[in-house]
Structures are given as structure tokens and as C-alpha cells.
Amino acid sequence: MVPSPSWRRVAVAALAGLAIGLLLGPSVNALPGFSDHTGPSEMRVTSFDRLEAGCAEQVATRAGSAYDAGNYTKTAFVRTGSVDANLSARVVRTSPPGADLSTFRVRVDSHHEGPANATCETGVLYRVTITPGGGSPEGLVPDAHGTRVLWLENGEYAGCSGSVTSPLETGCSRFRPGDGEPRQVWANGSGAAT
Structure with a gap:
């Protein structure tokens, strides 16, 4: 025909x-019919729980992280200096809108007044869950996209999570202390150089 x-x-x-x-x-x-598939455009804290407080050797034994149905959950021990310290958590997007790799920074900070506990390394075991939203949907042609989450506790590196499609890389190694950069060696200046 x-x-x-x-x-x-x-x-x-x-x-x-x-x-x-x-x-x-x-x-x-x-x-x-085609679309530029991106990672999520936003991320929000959907749960934040204070699980236990005390000395690190007794409390910090149940740490871990999980990725389930798009949600990132982290259970960790943060040094606070006091069992009565208050905790706060917030998420900040660090990548521009429309980026294939959506990057976020999660900050967990502790706040306390008074002297620190001197008998042990005191802190709080917490669990935080963050949930993504937005972003562009899949189209007819596969497109590279992903998410990277940098975790900070009191401003210090506390981990990095990611989920990407090829050829993107999360690049988490550059955030780890000592990775991705030359190691520094410190010495006093009293000896002669060799």
C-alpha cells in the first residue's frame, strides 16, 4: 500500500x-516532547529528631545514612559539649537553577550555654530526613541528572551523599578532609633544611 x-x-x-x-x-x-531532566530544584527538612544525648562511647554507636524513595536520611552523633544543647537543621541549595547536578548543603548546628562537659566527649545522636521536590521530568531521550548532598555539623564536614546518572559524578571526594588536595606537613622551623 x-x-x-x-x-x-x-x-x-x-x-x-x-x-x-x-x-x-x-x-x-x-x-x-523532549525535556532537560534535572535533579530536584528544592530540598526540605521533613523530619528532625533528637534521639539520645550523652558520651560519645555510649551514644554514637548507631550512626548511618540511607536513600529511600528519593529521601535522604542521616543518623549521626554531633559533638555539642553539653547533653542539654539545642540542635537546628536547615538545607541550602548551592547549585544554580536548571543544573543537571542539583547540589545542596545540610547544616546541623548545636547551641548551648555554660561550660562544656569535661568528663567525656559529649554530644547528641540525631536523625534528619530531607525530601526533594521540583526539577524537570524525564523526556523521550535519557539525560544526565543527579543530586549531591553535603552534610555539615557545626560547620565541619560530616559526609556526602549522592545519586547521579552517567556521565555525571557527585565529586564528594573533594569535600573530604585531605582528599583531592596535597597533604600539608607541619614542622617547627628550628631544624636545618635538608
């Missing part, structure tokens, strides 16, 4: 539109 002339015109018009879109558009994702 030979296609009718009207069917040929529709096919030629569709191919011409596709060719023009490829030539004029910034990428194939600009064409109808």
Missing part, C-alpha cells in the same frame, strides 16, 4: 520541523 499524498506532506513537514528545531534550538531538549 502506497501512502497518500497528504500523509507524505505531514511526514515531510514533521521532518522539516525537526531539522529546523535542531538547527535553531540550543539542544534536542528544546524540541516538543
Whole structure:
């Protein structure tokens, strides 16, 4: 069966539109039906629990992290100096809107007044869950996308989580102390250089 002339015109018009879109558009994702799949555009704290407080050797034994159904959960011990310290958690987006790799920073900070406990390394075991939202959906053509979460406790590195598709990399190693940079060696200046 030979296609009718009207069917040929529709096919030629569709191919011409596709060719023009490829030539004029910034990428194939600009064409109808295609999409630039990105990571989430936002992340929010959905639960934050203070589990236990005390000395590190007694309390800090149940640490861990999990990724389930898009949610990131971290259970960790933060040094506070006092069992009565208050904790706060917040999430900040650090990547520009529309980035393929959506990056976030989660800060858990402790606040206490008075002297620190001098008998042991005192802190609080906490659990925080963050939930993503937004971002661009998948299109007809697979597109690289992902999420990286940098965890900080009292401003110090406390871990890095990520979920990406190839060829993206989370790049978490550059945040770990001593990784991705030359190690520094410290010495006093009293000896002669060799």
C-alpha cells in the first residue's frame, strides 16, 4: 500500500520541523516532547529528631545514612559539649537553577550555654530526613541528572551523599578532609633544611 499524498506532506513537514528545531534550538531538549531532566530544584527538612544525648562511647554507636524513595536520611552523633544543647537543621541549595547536578548543603548546628562537659566527649545522636521536590521530568531521550548532598555539623564536614546518572559524578571526594588536595606537613622551623 502506497501512502497518500497528504500523509507524505505531514511526514515531510514533521521532518522539516525537526531539522529546523535542531538547527535553531540550543539542544534536542528544546524540541516538543523532549525535556532537560534535572535533579530536584528544592530540598526540605521533613523530619528532625533528637534521639539520645550523652558520651560519645555510649551514644554514637548507631550512626548511618540511607536513600529511600528519593529521601535522604542521616543518623549521626554531633559533638555539642553539653547533653542539654539545642540542635537546628536547615538545607541550602548551592547549585544554580536548571543544573543537571542539583547540589545542596545540610547544616546541623548545636547551641548551648555554660561550660562544656569535661568528663567525656559529649554530644547528641540525631536523625534528619530531607525530601526533594521540583526539577524537570524525564523526556523521550535519557539525560544526565543527579543530586549531591553535603552534610555539615557545626560547620565541619560530616559526609556526602549522592545519586547521579552517567556521565555525571557527585565529586564528594573533594569535600573530604585531605582528599583531592596535597597533604600539608607541619614542622617547627628550628631544624636545618635538608
